Amino acid sequence: MTNNNPIGLFDSGVGGTSIWREIHDLLPNEDTIYLADSKNAPYGQRSKEEIIELSCKNTEYLLNQNSKIIVVACNTATTNAIKELRAKYDVPFIGIEPAIKPAALNSEKHVIGILATQGTLNSELFHQTAEKFQDTKIIEQIGHGLVPLIENGEIHSPEMNRLLHAYLETMIEANIDYLVLGCSHYPYLIPQIKKILPNHIKIIDSGEAVARQTKKVLLESVGLSNDTKKGKAIFYTNANPKVLSNILNNKYEVKSKDF
Template identity: 45%
Template structure:
């Protein structure tokens, strides 16, 4: 099991923000990343569809003998993880918006959470909000359109700035001092989000915390890679390989190859 890879997946390319934290913390591990970009965004899809796609991708990972699966998608976490966790005999690490550290660091007692509609409407999110409701005021903000722009590799320009301002300015007006990125696509927009929010607001995501949790789980299972060389990273996508290669290479900041997922799991 030491040599087996770790599977990481997202509705699209957003989970690369989590993958880079895993790579940074566990450089010796072999990583498999699946971007289900042909079906992105999950945020506007029915729960049943997300559950089916997540199960299909997890089955793919199991067929590749992964030793752990990271669900690097807040929407898939909210819609599918509770149902799927008992069905797989593989450690599963799921996303949780960084509400806890944000609440601990907030000075105004008001934090904003940027996320997809599906994530905000999920039971996981409602439970998370209720857990910290007595400590801070949490203001969720749905951000339709941002995932699609990141999926296109569109990370700057007037269109994206205007859309981010539309979502962030109302939160700043309500005196938030912590802004939680509740979608793994959003860290790629963090510089613009920070600029628009201003210096009095701290922008925070949970990618590094997920990487630490993964390391902890692997240590407890005594299956951390024990090689002295750097592990490999393999990228798979349900999108056309050419489009996927361009966007993933841009976000990963390296010229990488992308493999088209097998036909059996594309539909």
Template identity: 40%
Template sequence: MSLNGSIGVFDSGIGGLAITQEIRKLMPNEDIVYVADSLHAPYGEKTDAAILQRSIAITEFLLTQNVKAIVVACNTATTSCIDALRQRFNIPFIGTEPGIKPAVLNTKSGVIGVLATPRTLQTNSFSALADRVALNIQVELMPCPALVEQVESLQLDYAAAKDVVAQYVTPLMAKGVDTLVLGCTHYAHLLPVITKVAGPQVTIINTEVAVAREVQRRLHQANLMGEKQQGGSTQFYTTGNPTQFQRQVDMLWGAGFQVAQC
């Protein structure tokens, strides 16, 4: 692995762009390669075996792009198979876990809510995380199968998204939740809507900044921080329709970046 290699990032779609933006802010001179597995999205209702198969395929592609670390910018893939990826490949993997620990530290009511994909909530690693850090705290789980598609279709404004968000958030508020964990990277793109639906009394826990800081820490630890003095490049790939992905990148990242199919 080279100091001047890229940081690889992958997600089932565009959810990981929010983490990638934080990585770019924190490490402006690092090169980044982002892969959206759009053809096989969403991951939230797939089996562990299917998620691992896709994660291996994307990792193998990223390794051809001279990456020095890989960010699994998908809660479902992290909870499902990051341990298997670490055993299989000799490269640092940084995952994304729901921010249950900061939610536990924040709650005053003793009731926290977790919005996530059905698969994330079913994994043993998620259950272990909740059991480990949420002692004496009531954890209300809400599977949100429709939110990923809401984001992928770029229906992100309040008028377009309020009803689908409310069907998941409102029942949690009725149970006394005062701290809400976004347990899927896609949901960050709906943060303004979720915040408005939940109301000012609810704290929203999002982990993009924490993940970016962990990437920086791991690169420092492994002596893999880049030596470039100029701004880093960002390359975008998708396994799906490049025209659709281009539209998504233009809206969420900014115009002027070309995408390619992989």
């Protein structure tokens, strides 16, 4: 089965491009449309009702662009809204959840850390997942302020360094051996995080697993593109396009659009 319609992705901002990269690398012939709702970032401080409303708005925009599958490239939107999205729209949805399972199963010390937004850590879906691993101590840390700094292009700022030290040192003292990045923005912080963490602590995020699941669903029920050429990638943002363009190393056109 072939289907040349694009894969649609949305996030509360630029962070979900970390998921887009994994999907683009695994499925290079697929056309993609990426929606950065930076005007409303961060989702993590919004109510569940607001997150559902914003997720529906983003989904409808992508469906109007004929997206054949929607990737919710945002932990907060997945954990708070994907159940409602699947009930409302007749299109497959791929979500992104913190990678607690691989961290818990591989942790030798049975102590793992998770750095995520308040919206993700407070969600019912997160608690349901965490409860499956009763023998693992999970050190939760809200990443207050990290997403706004990334959205403002201040990844390497002194304030970012200060916040990361404050958040990670608590986990180091708790003797974690895995750090789960529970926000699609956070993989862009891995170089700084590695400078702070001891070498034995492994960092894990969900990007590769999301890409594999996207391919699986496309193969089973939707259809892959039959084009042999490299897929086209379209990026939309409702905020400053320079930030998204810089995250993409200025290799792709970013369109400014109020959606």
